[in-house]
Structure formats: structure tokens, C-alpha cells
Amino acid sequence: MTAQYTLKVVTDFAAAHSLRDYPGDCQHLHGHNWKVEVEVAAPALDRMGMVVDFKRIKQAAREVTEELDHRYLNEIPPFDELNPTAENMAAYIYRQIGERLNDQRVKVCAITLWETERACVRYTEEG
Numbered sequence: 603m604t605a606q607y608t609l610k611v612v613t614d615f616a617a618a619h620s621l622r623d624y625p626g627d628c629q630h631l632h633g634h635n636w637k638v639e640v641e642v643a644a645p646a647l648d649r650m651g652m653v654v655d656f657k658r659i660k661q662a663a664r665e666v667t668e669e670l671d672h673r674y675l676n677e678i679p680p681f682d683e684l685n686p687t688a689e690n691m692a693a694y695i696y697r698q699i700g701e702r703l704n705d706q707r708v709k710v711c712a713i714t715l716w717e718t719e720r721a722c723v724r725y726t727e728e729g
């Protein structure tokens with residue numbers, strides 16, 4: 603048996619975007635209340651019996667989403683060049699939170715980004 607603990611923290615932010623090359627209404631400026639689910643995994647616990655303190659995950663997620671909150675995403679890097687689709691945003695958030703949290707034992711393993719109440723993308727990386 604291989605153990606794996608996966609924690610999940612949920613946060614949100616509000617931001618506007620417009621999708622370049624989109625053949626429809628979403629090419630125009632519009633906004634969403636984005637919901638972000640951050641999953642963090644480890645095969646073993648620390649001395650306290652935690653993967654990592656939920657507070658640390660919330661703090662890392664907040665640091666990343668604060669940069670996006672109440673912004674027009676098309677104006678800020680990397681979305682001034684990279685189309686601010688939910689897919690590209692999820693991958694960006696995954697890497698940014700990973701840079702803050704990952705160590706030898708603990709890894710960000712998935713970001714689920716809800717663009718609306720009915721549509722989301724879940725981003726993971728293999729290996």
C-alpha cells in the first residue's frame with residue numbers, strides 16, 4: 603500500500619478578461635468571480651502529523667490570487683501575451699503556488715479553477 607494525503611483549500615478572486623481570437627462574446631471584456639481549489643499532496647506527514655498547515659496553503663494561494671484580484675488580466679503578465687483562458691490561468695496559478703509551497707515531501711498536485719458555477723478546469727502535471 604502506498605499512502606498519499608491530499609489537502610484541499612478553496613479561495614476566490616474577481617477579475618476581468620477578454621479572450622483573444624475567441625469567435626464569440628467572450629472576446630469582449632467581461633468579468634468572473636473565479637473560484638480556485640488548491641490541492642497539495644504528500645506521501646508522509648511531518649512531526650505534527652500534518653502534510654502542511656492549511657494556513658500556509660491559504661497564504662500562498664492568497665499571495666498569488668492577490669496579484670490577479672480586481673485586475674483586467676489581459677494587461678498583466680503573463681496574460682498580456684498569453685491568452686487568459688481558464689486553462690492558462692490554472693497552469694499559471696499551479697506553478698506560482700508550487701514555487702511557494704513545494705519541497706521534497708510536499709507538492710501542489712492540482713489546481714481546479716472555476717470560471718463560472720458550471721464550468722471549471724483541473725490542471726495537474728505528471729512526473
Ligand SMILES: Nc1nc2c(c(=O)[nH]1)N=C([C@H](O)[C@H](O)COP(=O)(O)OP(=O)(O)OP(=O)(O)O)CN2
Pocket residue numbers: 621628632686687688689717718720721
Ligand atoms: N475551454 C474554455 N472555454 C471557454 C473559456 C475558457 O477559458 N476555456 N472561457 C470562456 C469565457 O471566458 C466565458 O466567459 C465563459 O462563458 P460560458 O461558459 O459561456 O458561461 P456563461 O455561464 O456565461 O454561458 P452559458 O452558455 O449560458 O453557460 C468561454 N469558453
Ligand SMILES: [Zn+2]
Pocket residue numbers: 619628632633634717
Ligand atoms: Zn470569461
